Amino acid sequence: MKPVKNILVIRFRRVGDAVISSVICSTLRKTFPNARIDYVLNREIAPLFENHPDVDNVITFSREEIKTLPVYLEKVRKTMKAGCYDLIVDIRSTLKTICFSAFSLATPYRIGKTKPYNIFLHNHRVNTAINGDEIERTLTILAPLEKNFQVQYERRFRLYVSEEEKAAFRKQMEYCGIDFAKPVVVCAVATRIPHKMWAAEKMAALLSRIVETFDVQLVFNYGGSKEELIAGQIKEAMGNNPRVFTNVKAETLRDLMALIANSDFFFGNEGGPRHISQALDVPSFAIYPPGAAKRIWLPNACERFLGIEAEDISEKAGNPALSYEEKFDFITVDEVWNRLHPALERMVAKGNRGV
Numbered sequence: 001m002k003p004v005k006n007i008l009v010i011r012f013r014r015v016g017d018a019v020i021s022s023v024i025c026s027t028l029r030k031t032f033p034n035a036r037i038d039y040v041l042n043r044e045i046a047p048l049f050e051n052h053p054d055v056d057n058v059i060t061f062s063r064e065e066i067k068t069l070p071v072y073l074e075k076v077r078k079t080m081k082a083g084c085y086d087l088i089v090d091i092r093s094t095l096k097t098i099c100f101s102a103f104s105l106a107t108p109y110r111i112g113k114t115k116p117y118n119i120f121l122h123n124h125r126v127n128t129a130i131n132g133d134e135i136e137r138t139l140t141i142l143a144p145l146e147k148n149f150q151v152q153y154e155r156r157f158r159l160y161v162s163e164e165e166k167a168a169f170r171k172q173m174e175y176c177g178i179d180f181a182k183p184v185v186v187c188a189v190a191t192r193i194p195h196k197m198w199a200a201e202k203m204a205a206l207l208s209r210i211v212e213t214f215d216v217q218l219v220f221n222y223g224g225s226k227e228e229l230i231a232g233q234i235k236e237a238m239g240n241n242p243r244v245f246t247n248v249k250a251e252t253l254r255d256l257m258a259l260i261a262n263s264d265f266f267f268g269n270e271g272g273p274r275h276i277s278q279a280l281d282v283p284s285f286a287i288y289p290p291g292a293a294k295r296i297w298l299p300n301a302c303e304r305f306l307g308i309e310a311e312d313i314s315e316k317a318g319n320p321a322l323s324y325e326e327k328f329d330f331i332t333v334d335e336v337w338n339r340l341h342p343a344l345e346r347m348v349a350k351g352n353r354g355v
Contacts, residue, residue: 002086003086004032004035004087004109004149005035005086006036006083006084006085007028007036007086007087007088007089008038008040008079008083008087008089008100009021009024009025009037009038009089009091010089010090010091010092010100011039011040011092012042012061012066012092013042013092014045014272015048015271015272015273016271016272016297018041018042018049019048019157019159019272019276020134020138020157021138022052022054022055022157022159023138023139023154023155024089024142025037025052025054025055026054026154026157027142027151027154028054028087028142029053029054029154030152030153030154031149031150032149035086035087036056037054037057038055038056038057038059039058039059040059041058041060041061042060042061042062042063042066043060043061043062043063044253045253046060047254048159048253048257048276049159050160051160051162052159053160059079066096072096072099073099077103079103080100081103083104085107086109087107087109087111087145088100088101088104088107089111089142090111090112090113091113091141092113093112093113093115093118095117098112098115098122101121101122102121109123109124109144109145110122111126111141111145112124112126112141113125113141124144126141126143127140133296133297133299134296134297134299135157135299135300137296139153139155155300156300157275157279158279158280159276159279161254161257161258161261165254165257165258165261166258166261168258169255169262170258173259173262176245176247177245177247178219178245178248179217182215183216183217183264183347183348184217184219184263184264184265185210185216185217185218185265185266185267185344186219186259186260186263186265186266186268186277186282187219187220187267187268188269188271188273188274189203189207189220189222189227189269190226190227190230190231191227191269191271192223192227194226195289196269196270196271196292197230197269197289198269198328199328200233200234202333203234204234205333206336206340207234207238207244208241209333210267210340211238211241211243211244214344215348216264216265216348217244218241218243218245219245219248219259219263220235221250221256221259221273222246228246256273257276257280260273260276260277261280263282264282264283265282265283265285266282266285267284267285267286267340268286268287269289270287270292270297274286278300283304283305283346284305284306285308285339285343286298286307287307287308287309287336288307288309289328290317290327290328291324292309293309294307294308294309294312306339308331308335308339310327310330310331312335312339313331313332313335314330316330317330
């Protein structure tokens, strides 16, 4: 059996998808410790994986490159020619991503999902639609390797922030008024996709309970002008409480990682920032909208990583006759508070920086 020296993992899409899918890289690192692992990502996501021990090289594609087919195909061709890959793991296996295998038919292992259009390009196809969380589904794609290798599966997804990055952003937070003698809670009060956001009035009411009950500081995280407007409106609805900060701005993904790494807890809407917080081992509690099942999108759930969805509150929330809004309405301020309060108590009891 030819040794596996060069590996390509392909995972286009959003932040949360790329973060969770990094378990593939970690598993391959443990299984083939001397191999080079390249990770193909959307360019805007690449900074997440700087200094990641399980990724040797991040290969990026801009939006323009992906949209322009001749440019995209030429870059894929050059990537495969230069890489000399022994193993390709095409996590999404779309019509565009299978092009990587098309330009490297000599690669011994070309693994993808079972799709009707990739039968001649992926020589190992896997049905990943199993009854498990997103990590289990993602790792299933490596099953073909078990025939010839002892696959060392890794379920934890991790990101890494240097002490220098943390220290630099900590100074910025202090300049904005953060007192690190008190716990810091990063709050994702808005979402990129508007309908996935828990109602702003409910968020304001819940966050008001937090600052009334605990001597903590809330840092609102947001991306873009629309989310910034929502963050300002929620702060105003809370009476512009001085322990609520909207001026700590994470301009880049590395800034966001440093912000979360300098915090004691993450709370808010489910999404990429929540995945980042778990990858940095920061305790979290997230609100899951209808259609984003907690059993799938809260992998490795435990006392440290928590969340709530409508089905936690009522079996009626699973009724397909109900509208999206009706299902979301099951998640009330009281229901969230009853589950969140014990987690915040644990954080405060352990003390600042000691969660």
